[in-house]
Structure formats: structure tokens, C-alpha cells
Amino acid sequence: AQRVTQPEKLLSVFKGAPVELKCNYSYSGSPELFWYVQYSRQRLQLLLRHISRESIKGFTADLNKGETSFHLKKPFAQEEDSAMYYCALRSYNNNDMRFGAGTRLTVKP
């Protein structure tokens, strides 16, 4: 069964500090992994996906199939990064998108 686990509900860091939001998944096939972000009073929006291997707003995420993880990282957090972050999984032949419960990131000044 597809499952996405985000172990931290809340994460707080100071501005300029590195940040890592954890995501672990369980899936037997070839998944596509995503990170979505929801800023205050805004709608859910795609931040990045593993196939594009991009860096968006300074965030990167590497798919580690051995550890079944897709952690989101940023070397220097900014206050505007404060938001709710969701990790999500979808298989290539199944459009059932599974989301984790989310991590609320707060970047303190």
C-alpha cells in the first residue's frame, strides 16, 4: 500500500539556519514524489518534484530509494519560508495521490 509519513508536525528554526523536512514513503513500485507548500491564506501549490531535480526557492529534495525517503532541504532558511509543507506520492500508472499529514515550518527572525 502507498503511504507517506512526515514524522514532524511542527518544525521551528532560526533565520539563516539549515532546515530539513523529513518524508518517508512506502510503495512497492516506481513512485513519483512531490513536495507541496501552503503559505498562510494561500492555496496548496507544487514546490518541487523529484523527476525535475530542480532547486525551487533554494529548496532541494533527493529521492533515496534505499531509505525510501524524500527529505526537503534548504541550507539557509528565510522567514518567508514559514508555511505548511506536504510530501506526496503518486505512481506512474495510478493517479491516486497520497499526501503526508504535513509539517508546519516556522522560521524565526
Added chain:
Amino acid sequence: DAGVTQSPTHLIKTRGQQVTLRCSPKSGHDTVSWYQQALGQGPQFIFQYYEEEERQRGNFPDRFSGHQFPNYSSELNVNALLLGDSALYLCASSRGLAASYEQYFGPGTRLTVT
């Protein structure tokens, strides 16, 4: 382009009633997916519509049904409402069915069942 729009913004219903939620996809998109987001949880996939047919369904009872119109807009219907159906209902649209296509989310409809 207003992006994905949903109506109404919020509504209150009584247990046992029926409700219809509406979604208009982003311009150029032909695929609509619906999600239920309970408080403190991530979105849960309900179903997906493409070419006016339900293509994929999550683990939701038959009380949840949908429809897609020729203009690609969609409705989500929930019958015999339960208190546990209280949630934020999100609509997402994409261009086609491929898993790699980006989904754009609407602002959601907040449903409260009393």
C-alpha cells in the same frame, strides 16, 4: 486566468442531508481530481475525472459521487452526510491523466456537518 475556482467557499449542512460542491478547472486543463482534507491532516484522494468519466477512485464510500461536464467543470456530491464528512474539500486540475502532469489546486470548500 483565475486558476481553479470552487464554490461555495463554505457551507453548513445537517446530518443526513445531501451536498453538491462545484469546481471549474484552470484554463486549458481537462482533468479534475477531488480531495478531502480533515483538520490537521493532509489531503485524501477521493476520485479523478477525465473525459466525463471517473478514472480513479480512492477509498471513499459510494455516498461520494461526482460528475464532469463537457466544459471540464466538475461536481462532487455527498449523500447522507455524516458528522465525519466535515472537512475542507479541494479540487485540483491538470492537463491530462499522466502522473507527471502538475496539479493546480483550488482554494477549497469548507463543509461543516452539524
